[in-house]
Amino acid sequence: MAEQAQRRWRAACPNCGAPVEFASAASASAVCGFCRSTLLRSGDTLSRIGQSAEIFEDYSPLQLGSTGRWMGAGFSVVGRVQRGSELGNWNEWHLLFDTGGEAARVAWLSEDNGQFVISLEVPLAERPPEAPGVGLPLTLAGQRWQVAAVVDAALRAAEGELPRPPQAGRVVEVRNVQGEVGTLEYAETGPPIWSVGRAVQLAELALQGLRTTAEGESIAEAKFAGRSIACPNCGAPLEPKLSQTRSMTCGQCHAVVDLPEGDAKALGFVAQSPGREPLIPLGRTGTLAFDGDKPLPWTVVGYQERCDIPEDADDEQSFWREYLLYNRLAGFAFLVDTREGWSLVRTLTGAPAPAHGGVAWQGRSYGQRWVYGAKTTHVLGEFYWPVRLEDHVQVADFVTGDGQYLLSREQQGPEITWSGGRPLPAEIVQRGFGLSAPAAQFARDASAFSSGGKLLRNIVVGLFLIVLLFALLRACSSDDCQQYKDSFGENSNEYRQCRAASRGSGVYVGNGGGSYGGFSSGGGGHK
Structure with missing residues (x-):
């Protein structure tokens, strides 16, 4: 039997029996924090629809339960999706805003070329083009955009509470002169999801509950400090300082090494002279x-x-x-x-x-x-x-x-x-x-x-x-x-x-x- 407590909703995971809690009535999916099952919510029923991979540790100071304020409204971090492509990996943090009884809008705090963007999902009246070309202009939602990227985004992992089951699919990114970035997400099923965002500084969001150690160091960085990977060229230990690092240079042989996710072995490298x-x-x-x-x-x-x-x-x-x-x-x-x-x-x-x-x-x-x-x-x-x-x-x-x-x-x-x-x-x-x-x-x-x-x-x-x-x-x-x-x-x-x-x-x-x-x-x- 599900429990209704204030705004939160709780039920048992159908796979392992662990409690799964929803902070928003609008959330339709979650990932069990115990067995990593991907769950679909339908009314008061949870059903298991898949299995999520383990979240790989990264540099982000955010974590589930972190809170902040943006544009005068408070929010909490309730979920995360990790995606990747040939261009790298990135996080999309699902935010739940305190809307004062109004219907909650789906919001994300995401990475954008080393910066951060808050975006809101917006209904899209027209049908977007199927294959826009990179660098070409595009009129969408009444605005003029430039197509900045078209990639096939893989689903790496997910955790917490999400507005829908996470899926892999094609992502089209557009940008405009007002400093906005728009994203079209094409999944295997359903219409494209349209969101529009702007750059933010984490220092401006009044964030609380970040991942820190007693000394104030990021937990992600503290966990990562002991990570060591053998150089695939000479065998010397590679010890990256930041856990979001995707490439680094071996201090012994100067090879440029592609770093794996998690604890996998590094395979790709390119030799270079000192x-x-x-x-x-x-x-x-x-x-x-x-x-x-x-x-x-x-x-x-x-x-x-x-x-x-x-x-x-x-x-x-x-x-x-x-x-x-x-x-x-x-x-x-x-x-x-x-x-x-x-x-x-x-x-x-x-x-x-x-x-x-x-x-x-x-x-x-x-x-x-x-x-x-x-x-x-x-x-x-x-x-x-x-x-x-x-x-x-x-x-x-x-x-x-x-x-x-x-x-x-x-x-x-x-x-x-x-x-x-x-x-x-x-x-x-x-x-x-x-x-x-x-x-x-x-x-x-x-x-x-x-x-x-x-x-x-x-x-x-x-x-x-x-x-x-x-x-x-x-x-x-x-x-x-x-x-x-x-x-x-x-x-x-x-x-x-x-x-x-x-x-x-x-x-x-x-x-x-x-x-x-x-x-x-x-x-x-x-x-």
Whole structure:
């Protein structure tokens, strides 16, 4: 016999007899916390319809029973679905809002490229397209969207109370200029489920009941601290610091290893040669602030070196570096280091609108600067998406007229990721991370991002003078590429490329229009 107590409803699991509790009368499914049976609720009856896999531990500070507030309303976390695709894995937390007697709307708190999104399920009057193309515009629910991803999402596991039995199926993700992300979920049965969400910061949700130890450390991280996996290349132990890590570099043989879920053995890896050490060491924590936000502590958990892919052999090749930063409540960000300067960026929830000669985003116009292919050439540390050496992505970079705001669009396979940020003075990077390296390694000119008329003319004139000076002094110069050697090191790609060009043509000109790097993750789990 089921029990009705206040708003909650309780019944025995038909498989093991353990109590299964529903906090919402609208919830139609649950996963038994004892035997992992997937249960379907029909009136006062529970029936077993399947078996859920074990939840794999991750970095999320959330857990069933956590509470918070959003838009003036309180909520509690009552369920979770873990999904995955070739782009990575992600969580969808089912939220139950205190609606004051009104019918509860189905709400989710989900991961979105290292950030967080709260979305509400909304009735959809029209029939959506069956096969929208990635990158194409789409009108749906009276709004203009851009298709950001089309993936086959597998069901990894589930727990707690859910609005319906979880299923695998195709997921279409769309984004708009208002900073919203929409999701169409196509399951094997029933019409597509439509939801619309916006980015949130966990620190803004007044969260209570998070997973912590007595010392305040995340339980997920505490459990994960002892995890050790043998490197499939050399056998050395791999000990990831974050449990959401999907790829990491072996400290012994430098192989890039795909990490499994749970305690399975790591099988996939790609060998790579040792590279030079990054300017900011892995594990270093520094304080940086995004535009308008308060400074936060960010820890360097990953590092990758990337380059563009020249269209022909005569084109100059550009190189840059990206540091993956992590903050427990703010998610992930990227600190990008190029020959033009430093920049701090993070992924966008929405998508800019096309505009004449570029795009528009949050009241600013961005001109298109470059379009190019790019690839990753070297990695260190850990990444929340599966990193692949030599994987090709297509990148388009945009910049405002004053050079103070940057956007980047990166497409890899079935997903498009937009990222944005601002140039960052080198001294802020150096001071924020407490670094004592020579100033020449940091002090690159972030003002070179500007495409303003006067500055652009000065750059052109400056480049001409540099070419002339290098040509005149080549005969008496022992090393035409000394500036790159001082800034990036003798073993850097920039210095080697410069030396190769000098031997071939006699004169090498530094990057006068190369990329400042793709700001997006190049992968990662979406919602």
